[in-house]
Structures are given as structure tokens and as C-alpha cells.
Amino acid sequence: xxxxxxxxxxxxxxxxxxxxxxxxxxxxxxxxxxxxxxxxxxxxxxxxxxxxxxxxxxxxxxxxxxxxxxxxxxxxxxxxxxxxxxxxxxxxxxxxxxxxxxxxxxxxxxxxxxxx
Numbered sequence: 001x002x003x004x005x006x007x008x009x010x011x012x013x014x015x016x017x018x019x020x021x022x023x024x025x026x027x028x029x030x031x032x033x034x035x036x037x038x039x040x041x042x043x044x045x046x047x048x049x050x051x052x053x054x055x056x057x058x059x060x061x062x063x064x065x066x067x068x069x070x071x072x073x074x075x076x077x078x079x080x081x082x083x084x085x086x087x088x089x090x091x092x093x094x095x096x097x098x099x100x101x102x103x104x105x106x107x108x109x110x111x112x113x114x115x116x
Contacts, residue, residue, distance in 0.1 A: 031096055031107065039078040040112065044098050049073050053097040056087075056112070064092060069099065079114055087114050 032043045044052050054075040056065040065082050067075045075096075079087050092114065096107040 033112070039076050042075050042077070042096060044073045044096060046073070046098065046100070048100045049098055050101060051099045053099075055095050055097075057093040057095075059091060059093065061093075069097075089115050 032045070034041045034043070042052070042054055049072070051069040051071055052067075052073060052075050053069045054065070054067045054077060055063060056077060058064050063082070064087060065077055065080070067077075081087055090113070092112050093109050094112055095109055098105045098107075
């Protein structure tokens with residue numbers, strides 16, 4: 001199987017694992033996850049989004065990567081740790097935090113796989 005097929009397969013797996021946003025949220029947002037140029041691109045759709053933050057954890061709960069708050073609706077993960085090392089193959093957990101003008105909304109914990 002070539003890299004493009006793997007990326008498509010991983011995208012479909014990740015998208016099938018996307019859970020709806022917490023019901024407590026009044027912010028109408030949805031997240032899309034796309035494999036592009038050797039990185040995962042997370043795009044959040046919604047009105048009046050000020051910033052988005054992505055945190056990636058290993059299965060033990062240790063923080064692997066954190067974008068910090070980023071202006072706009074898009075954040076990226078190039079499959080590296082915050083220290084610049086390549087993330088190992090495996091399953092990771094991620095959380096997206098969105099800030100609009102009046103509140104902060106956090107997604108449920110979701111899964112993403114890394115395979116090379």
C-alpha cells in the first residue's frame with residue numbers, strides 16, 4: 001500500500017472517530033481533519049472563532065504536542081513532538097480547544113493514529 005492510500009485510510013479512521021462537541025457548548029462548531037503535505041490539518045468551522053489550540057497526548061496521558069492558542073480556525077500537526085522528534089507509530093489522543101468572543105469550548109478526547 002502506498003503512502004497516499006495509508007493517508008486516506010488514516011483520514012477515514014480519524015474522521016470516523018470524531019465525536020460531536022460537548023452538548024454544554026453553545027458555540028456551533030465542527031472539526032475536520034485532513035492529511036495534507038505530510039501533516040494532519042485540523043480545521044474548525046464556526047462563527048466568530050478567535051483561536052484554536054490542539055493538544056496531542058500519548059495513551060499514558062503524557063503531553064506529546066501542543067500548538068498553543070493559534071489565531072484563526074486551523075492548526076497543524078506535522079507528526080513531531082514538541083521537542084522536534086518524530087512521533088512514534090501508534091495511537092494518540094487529542095483535544096481541540098476553541099475560543100470565540102465570549103467563551104471557550106473543548107472537544108471530547110478523540111483518537112488519531114500515526115503509521116509510517
